Amino acid sequence: MRVSVFTIIISLSAFTLVCLSWTSAFSDNTSESKWDELLKREPFIYTVPKVNKETSIDGVYVKKALKHGEMVPCRRCPDWLANPGIWRIYFNRGAYRIINTSTGWKSIGTYIVSKDRILLSNDPSCIDDFGLYKFLIKDRVLKFEVIDDPCAIELRGSNLSEAPWLSCYPPNEEAAITEHWPKPVGCR
Template sequence: MKKQILLLLTAILLLLAAACSPQSSPSTTSNPSVSAPAGTPTDIWNALFQHTPVPWTTPLPPLEPTILDATYVKINPRLATPFPCRRCPDYALEGGLWKFSLSKGVFRIYYTMNGWRSLGSYAVSEDRLYLFNDPYCNRETGIYKWKLEDGSLTLTEIEDPCSQGLRAANLADQPWLSCTPPNVEAMITDHWQKPHGCDPKDS
């Protein structure tokens, strides 16, 4: 009898000791937050086509094709590498690849070196190109004379005060090369001298 009581007391003491001993809680390792990777130039350019202009002061033109509709590119030969800045001048003419799209009354422009971009409305009348509804100069209209020859678009400023003349200095600096194939055969075979910077979706 005494032996059974002794065994019972021993079991109770062991249970009490286990209950009173500190228990280590499982450690939780939180995954470090990973910021979304910056989009590639192609991603940023394609995303720009998901946006449309705001009719700041002028109604949006009808979504109809024009004679100038295409994506154009140019590579500015300036050697200086653009430096990061919190508020770079809009339309500042820097070296590297620029892309310019005219599509059914909407123009889009993109500088691939630092991600700067804009969009607005445009209209074509004879040999005049009108740019308006640009968020960087929403009260101003740019007027240019255009010439499209052998896939090369040349713009000559008539009047454009946007960004203190920086937009005109950029757009008229050098010809823009079209990413549209010159004929049906070139479009089907893709055998043509495609300008550097043209993506498949630009054709």
């Protein structure tokens, strides 16, 4: 039985197309595509209305969560669990969005800022809970201090305050244009 070169080329082309379509079907499940989808969503207002105005905390921040013991596989991990990896949070005009780029876990909610305090609400993980924090932004680093946050058995508070968050915005216009600045890992 002779197989022509033409038949082999057609077969390989068909195989390649099948592989590419199969790969693209699963590529939408990446953390970056989840992030892009999250940015398109608006938080549902369970309790406190969204205040749609710029605040001092607005921006994108990242942190690297360190490994605390061994990760245990679970079917329904607790929300806001500080799994190791890169975390990204975006505060924008009263709405926040957060994702762990390693696990793909994500959430959304609203916030209100008054001086150095931030109140988080409307989180689908804990619709009746409010989180009150003191925050400080110094040298483009955001730090949270929990005042009171019962959300997800207090995991939201420990996650947000566990490590400093680095700003993804360049320090000045020149750095923004030239990209000559130490961009933190996890910024896009």
